[in-house]
Amino acid sequence: MEQNCKIVGTKMYVYLMGEVDHHYVKEIKKEIDGKLGFYIIKELILDFTNVQFMDSAGIGLIMHGYQYMKNVLGSITCVGMSQRIKKSLAAAGVFTYISEEKQEKYQEEV
Template identity: 35%
Template sequence: MDMTLTEHHKTLVVKIIGELDHHYATRIRETIDIEIKDKDIRLLIFDLSALEFMDSSGIGVIMGRLRLMKQQGGKVCVAGAKDSLNKIICLSGLSGLIGIYHSVEEAMKGGQVA
């Protein structure tokens, strides 16, 4: 697992590369939370276009960040998830709670907080 964080105008794009399971969840969670609080993030986009595998630990990471972002009055989106990941995202009910987009560009347009 590898990840890159890009922040621009209170929008944070977190690109997670490889596999996201319980083993990596803590590191991802802690890294994102520091950034969200430090930079007063309003839109958090998970770029999953390079993510090959995710189990329910990944759902836990996204749900937890959603809770945190709601407290700060922000939003969370997922972008670029492959079909195999969409299955678990739908099953979890996440698709009813956050924006799901094909690409980060779409998420940036759709997820803008007025």
Template identity: 30%
Template sequence: MPLTVKKQGEKLVASIRGDIDHHSALALRNAIDEAISRFRSKTLVLDFSEVTFMDSSGVGLVLGRYRNICAYGGELELRGLSLRHMKIMKLSGIEKIAKIKGGEENVKAAK
């Protein structure tokens, strides 16, 4: 599974590696959701720094996990988004509801 999940203080950090497309998103979704219900952290961090490709399935993955963590009264943080990832994320307006750490310049630069 191209995913590492660990607890960093109060935060649950899920680092994704490789390609995120419709095919890979299903297993990622199940593994992250399982970790959310197991750890019950208030903050879920999705780290994209090692993601090599992402299409709109990545946005679906983020929106779905956002809904899930909100159900636990938690919040979502996104890390390591490249300019390209950000451009795709911004089509959904996710940057308005999730905290984005690192690469803030990409948030502004992405049209």
């Protein structure tokens, strides 16, 4: 399978691609959970730059990451989201507990 996760120290970057629906989330969740169980991750960064479509399964994925990171006292950040994705996240009330970073800042780190 294509490598979608990159680990730098205690940070894990997840590069989401294409259409983030229930089918896609099922697959990538396995990969993310595998890595989270194997490495010590304190910061999870979800990159939405290359996402063309997202439905509520994507929100489920963010909530899944949030739950995990909360349990290990870590943090979760979403970057590169289109207006469309932001709108649906706002509708689901996700922004009350997820931080959304400016993409520029994050690109410096990579």
